[in-house]
Amino acid sequence: MEIKRLTVGNATLDSNIFLAPIAGYTDYAFRKATYTFGYGLSFTELVSAKGLFFGGNNSAELLKADDYERTSAQLFGADPFYMRTACESDYLKPYKFVDINMGCPVPKVYKNGEGSALLNDIKKAELIIKECVKSGKIITVKIRKGLKAGDDIATDFAKMAENAGASLITIHARVREDYYSGDPDYDCIKRAKQSVKIPVIANGGIFTVEDADKMINETGADGVMLARGAISNPFLVCELLKKDNPTDIKSFIINHFNLMIESLGTNRAVAEFRKFVPYYFKGKDNAKAVKLAVNSASEPIQVLTALNEYFSCENF
Ligand SMILES: Cc1cc2nc3c(=O)[nH]c(=O)nc-3n(C[C@H](O)[C@H](O)[C@H](O)COP(=O)(O)O)c2cc1C
Structure with missing residues (x-):
């Protein structure tokens, strides 16, 4: 276009x-x-x-x-x-x-x-x-x-x-x-x-x-x-x-989650981030573990650990 x-x-x-x-x-x-x-x-x-x-x-x-x-x-x-x-x-x-x-x-x-x-x-x-x-x-x-x-x-x-x-x-x-x-x-x-x-x-x-x-x-x-x-x-x-991506997807998602924590507080951020999981990991191989971990997380560290583990396996 x-x-x-x-x-x-x-x-x-x-x-x-x-x-x-x-x-x-x-x-x-x-x-x-x-x-x-x-x-x-x-x-x-x-x-x-x-x-x-x-x-x-x-x-x-x-x-x-x-x-x-x-x-x-x-x-x-x-x-x-x-x-x-x-x-x-x-x-x-x-x-x-x-x-x-x-x-x-x-x-x-x-x-x-x-x-x-x-x-x-x-x-x-x-x-x-x-x-x-x-x-x-x-x-x-x-x-x-x-x-x-x-x-x-x-x-x-x-x-x-x-x-x-x-x-x-x-x-x-x-x-x-x-x-x-x-x-x-x-x-x-x-x-x-x-x-x-x-x-x-x-x-x-x-x-x-x-x-x-x-x-x-x-x-x-x-x-x-x-x-x-x-x-x-x-x-x-x-x-x-037609411009380069400003960042990679891992950094984008982690930054987004951190901004949610800043604006919503930890409890709401952890709960509301779950809604993004079906979008961010749609059709991605080996995403079962990260989806489960994010959906059952109660603390930000659990979300961040799951994201880091997923991306360190170079699934993207
Ligand atoms: C969960 C959800 C919430 C939405 N909330 C709004 C809203 O607050 N205001 C609005 O005008 N449209 C809202 N929409 C409609 C979208 O702005 C858009 O018109 C619709 O998703 C169609 O575009 P898409 O097929 O590219 O997703 C919402 C859509 C979804 C799926």
């Missing part, structure tokens, strides 16, 4: 490769571990606008970042008032970019009319965008192709979002009922891209350089957003940028 700088609102991003918001994964530690890798923009995990209003510590923790020039806060909510108030709150003060989640499929979000439920209500979605734009932040929107098989709301939503003042739209080319499986529908992104002037970012099923090339060739999108592909191969972004 062609790498280019991207103008988004009044900002210019260094590349058209984005790191997706992924709840439980792309937290402060993971984003910090990849800050220098070349993403044009990285996103926080989704944060509840209402949660911020009512002072939830958890929501505030999700907004911790260092690199506000290249990090966007992602908000979810169904109430234009809470959404705008969140944009204008002290929590979001350092952020230039705010992304509105209109794609989350999980029932506890959906049943409140939030996330992907907004795809059912274009008028409400429009009101939310317009209110958020009034905050002066650069507002972007992340949608899905629809709710169920056969839906394609991407073009209508892209046009609406542009008219409402959004500066960029990301399209996850699957419907809600797909969750995260199945092939992305390139045509829905292509049609949306042809109907607006704001940048359109394509998302869904990009795990290799070839996947990214295909996504751009088939859709004409302005850039790609990497999600699970960026966790299973943290250097995918470097491969796309």
Whole structure:
């Protein structure tokens, strides 16, 4: 794919490769571990606008970042008032970019009319965008192709979002009922891209350089957003940028774990690092022992010992 700088609102991003918001994964530690890798923009995990209003510590923790020039806060909510108030709150003060989640499929979000439920209500979605734009932040929107098989709301939503003042739209080319499986529908992104002037970012099923090339060739999108592909191969972004990996995979993983300890404390870091094991060691020979050891570890030293033993056997 062609790498280019991207103008988004009044900002210019260094590349058209984005790191997706992924709840439980792309937290402060993971984003910090990849800050220098070349993403044009990285996103926080989704944060509840209402949660911020009512002072939830958890929501505030999700907004911790260092690199506000290249990090966007992602908000979810169904109430234009809470959404705008969140944009204008002290929590979001350092952020230039705010992304509105209109794609989350999980029932506890959906049943409140939030996330992907907004795809059912274009008028409400429009009101939310317009209110958020009034905050002066650069507002972007992340949608899905629809709710169920056969839906394609991407073009209508892209046009609406542009008219409402959004500066960029990301399209996850699957419907809600797909969750995260199945092939992305390139045509829905292509049609949306042809109907607006704001940048359109394509998302869904990009795990290799070839996947990214295909996504751009088939859709004409302005850039790609990497999600699970960026966790299973943290250097995918470097491969796309055709630059050397900044480090080796062992150093990356150990640095990531150390950043988790710094930001989450030892107990949570040890517990939450387990989620990364299926990604970091997927398809790797002889990974059984390291997986078992990490999954049963209660102290950081046990995790680090298991990682060191695994890599010293030159399994990678
Ligand atoms: C565990 C998990 C958590 C996610 N959390 C978010 C989120 O907080 N906000 C969001 O907009 N999308 C979220 N997504 C969706 C991803 O950003 C992305 O759209 C989706 O994984 C499709 O891309 P992929 O096929 O390349 O993984 C999540 C996906 C997964 C698997």
